[in-house]
Amino acid sequence: MTISTLSATIRWDFCGERYHPDSTEQHIFSFWHARLLMMGVGLKGCKGYTLISAHRDGGFIADALHLQGFRTIRGSSTRGGSRALMQMIFKSRDEKCDFGLSPDGPKGPREIVKPGIVLLAKKTGIKIYPVMWATCRQWRITSSWDHFYIPKPFTRGVFVFGEPLMIHAGESDADSLNRIQSAMDAVQIRADNYFK
Numbered sequence: 001m002t003i004s005t006l007s008a009t010i011r012w013d014f015c016g017e018r019y020h021p022d023s024t025e026q027h028i029f030s031f032w033h034a035r036l037l038m039m040g041v042g043l044k045g046c047k048g049y050t051l052i053s054a055h056r057d058g059g060f061i062a063d064a065l066h067l068q069g070f071r072t073i074r075g076s077s078t079r080g081g082s083r084a085l086m087q088m089i090f091k092s093r094d095e096k097c098d099f100g101l102s103p104d105g106p107k108g109p110r111e112i113v114k115p116g117i118v119l120l121a122k123k124t125g126i127k128i129y130p131v132m133w134a135t136c137r138q139w140r141i142t143s144s145w146d147h148f149y150i151p152k153p154f155t156r157g158v159f160v161f162g163e164p165l166m167i168h169a170g171e172s173d174a175d176s177l178n179r180i181q182s183a184m185d186a187v188q189i190r191a192d193n194y195f196k
Contacts, residue, residue: 040065043100051105108146
C-alpha cells in the first residue's frame with residue numbers, strides 16, 4: 001500500500017491555522033522524526049524543502065517524500081550539516097520557499113529539539129511552525145530510535161498546527177531551544193490526546 005493510498009483511507013481533522021499553498025509567507029515547519037510519514041497530508045501543495053539525513057536510511061525517506069511532492073536537502077547534525085544549512089539559507093533568499101525539519105533527527109535523542117532549527121530561524125528570519133499528527137490506531141516501530149509511527153488503515157487522524165515562533169537574533173540559543181521544545185511538546189500532547 002502506498003503512502004497516498006494509506007492516507008486516503010484515513011479521516012483527517014485539522015486543528016489550528018493549517019497550511020495553505022497560496023500563502024506568501026515563508027514557514028519553517030517543525031515535526032518529530034517519527035511522524036515524517038504523513039506530513040504530505042498536512043502540508044499538501046507545499047513546494048518547499050525537507051531536510052533529510054545524508055545517511056543511507058535517509059535515502060528511503062527522501063524517496064517517500066519525493067512521491068508526496070516534497071523536495072529534499074540532504075544533511076544532518078552528524079554529516080553534511082553545515083553545507084545543508086548554507087543551502088537552506090541561500091534557497092530561502094532566492095526562492096522564498098518553505099522548509100520542513102525534524103529537530104530531533106537524524107538519530108535523537110527522540111523528541112528533543114537540537115540547535116540546527118535555531119540556527120536556520122535566526123539566519124533566515126523565518127518563523128517556526130510546530131505541527132504534529134496523530135491517529136486513533138497506529139503501529140510503532142520500537143526497534144528504531146524514534147519509534148517511527150505508521151497509521152493503520154481506516155482509522156481517524158488529526159493534524160495540530162501550533163502558534164508560530166519568531167526566533168530573534170539576539171535571543172540566547174538556550175532560550176530559543178526551550179521555547180521551541182515547549183511548543184513542540186504542546187502540539188504533541190494536543191495531537192496525542194485528541195481522540196481520548
